[in-house]
Amino acid sequence: MEPLIRIEDVSHVFRGGRRSGVHALDAIDLEIAENEFVVLVGRSGCGKSTLLRIVAGLLRATQGTVSLADEVVTSPRPDVSLMFQRSALLPWRSVFDNVMLPVEILKLDKTLHRVKAEALLRLTGLDEFSESRPYELSGGMQQRVALCRALIHDPDVLLMDEPFAALDALTREDLSLELQRIWNEHRKTILFVTHSIQEALLLADRIVVMSPRPGRIASILELKTPRPRSLGVDATDELNDVSARLHELLFARDLTIEAEPAAGAAAARDS
C-alpha cells in the first residue's frame, strides 16, 4: 500500500551556542501507512520530539524531506494534529471553548462542530465539565480535553509527543485504553512518542526504536497481536517477546559501558 507519511533521509542539526551544533537526527527513513499506529521510543534526547516537529511542519529539517499524501511538508497543515506532554489548554477558556479552538482558527462550520465537540466530550467522559475551566480539572482530564481538541477537526494524522507522560501510572493506563478505543472507532494515522514500554506494547502496530546522538533508527519491531490488548498475565507470547527485545535495545548501550570497569557492573547489578 502507498504510505501516507514518507520520511526520507531526514537529518537535523541545531545550530546553537556550540560551534559544532547538536546533531539531533541523522538520516531517518520511515514510511507510515494510512491508519497505522507507529510508536517512537528511545532514550531522552535522541530526537523523537525533533522528528515529530519536523513531520508537523513546525521545524524545517536541515536535510531530507517529509511528505504527506505525496505533498512535501513545508509548514503546518490542517489535516495534522498535535498533542503534547503538557495539555496546552488556554486557561481563560472553558473546556468546550478550548475544544472549539481549532474550529475557530481554521474557520470551520461552528454549528456542525459544536455537535461534534459535545460528542467528543461525551466519548471521553467529560460532558459534565464542558463549562469548567482547565484548572478545575485533574491532569488526566486536561489531557482528555487536549485529545478532544486534537480530534475536533477530524485530522488524518495525529502526532502525539508523550501525551500521557505527566500522568500517574493508573491514569496513564486508563488513557491508553481510551486511546485504543477511540482509535478503533475513528481510525487515524498516529505517530506516538513515549518512554513507556507498556504504552508502546498496548498501542503500536510498529515500534520504532531510536538510538541517541545522533538520532538514528536502531530497530523496528512489528506487533500483530489483535486489540484490545492487555499486559500482565494474559499478555500474548508476542507481547512478551517484544517487551524483552525493547528492554534489551533500550539498555544495550548502558550494559556495554558498565561492562568495562568490572566493579561498576557488579555494583549496578547489586543495586
Next chain:
Amino acid sequence: MSKVTRLDEGVGAASGAHPPLPAAAGEATNVQAIVLLPPESRLGRVTGTVWRFLLPVLTIFALVGVWWLAVLVMDWPPYVVPSPADVWNEFLDKRELLPEHVWTTLGETLQGYLLAIAIAVPVAVMIAYSRFLEATIYPALVALNAIPKIAIAPIFIIWMGFGPGPKIAIVVLICFFPIVIATATGLKSTPDELVELVRSLSASPIQQFFKVRLPASLPYVFVGLKVGITLAVIGAVVGEFVGATEGSATSSSPRVRTRTPRSRS
C-alpha cells in the same frame, strides 16, 4: 554472556538505576488547580464576597483608629499631627473648594493615563514582535525612565504653559513606562506550548495575537495598569505643585508656601 542474563540485567536496571524510562510519571501534580480553587459552597461564596468588601473597609477604620489613639496617647500638637477629627472638620469647612479642584486633577489624571495606555500598548506590541525595535527602543526607554520625572516637570511648564497640557504630559511620562514594560513582558512570555499549538493549526499572525498572545499577556498588562494608575495620580499632583492655578494640589500648596520665609517677606 547469554541473552537471558543480559535481559535480566536490563530489567534490573529498569526498576533500579534508570527510573526515567519506565515511569517518569506522577511528578506533575496540578499545583494551579490546588491553589486557585476557592473553598466552594454556596454559603461560602456569599460570605466570601461580603468579606471581600468588608475587610478593606474594616482595615481602613482600624488604621484611622490607630492614628486617633496615637494622637490621644502621644499628645502631639495638632499642627504637627492633627487628629482624624481635625482633618474631618477642616474638610467640612473647605468642602465647597474641593469638588472643582478634584475634578480638574481627576481629569488630568485620566486623560494622561488613557493617553499613556494608547501609546504604551502599541509600543509594547512593537517591542514584543521586533528584535530590532527591542534593541533600539527598549534601552532608550530604560534610560528615559531613569530621569526623575519631577525634575523635568518645570521644563514642561516652560514648553506648554500653565494649562492642563504639562500636567497631562507629566502623567503620560510617569505611567507610560510601567505599562510598556508589563505589556511587552506579558506578550513575550506566552508559554511556548501555546504558541506551538496555534502555529500547528496554521493560525495567521493576527489570530495568534488575538486568540493567544494578548489574552495570555493580560495578567501582566493589568499589573502594569495598576501600577500606572497610582503613578498617574502622583504625576498629576506633581504637575500641579510645579505650576498650577487650579486642581487639588493648589489648595494644599499655598498653605505650604505661606509658611516658607520667602513668601512671607
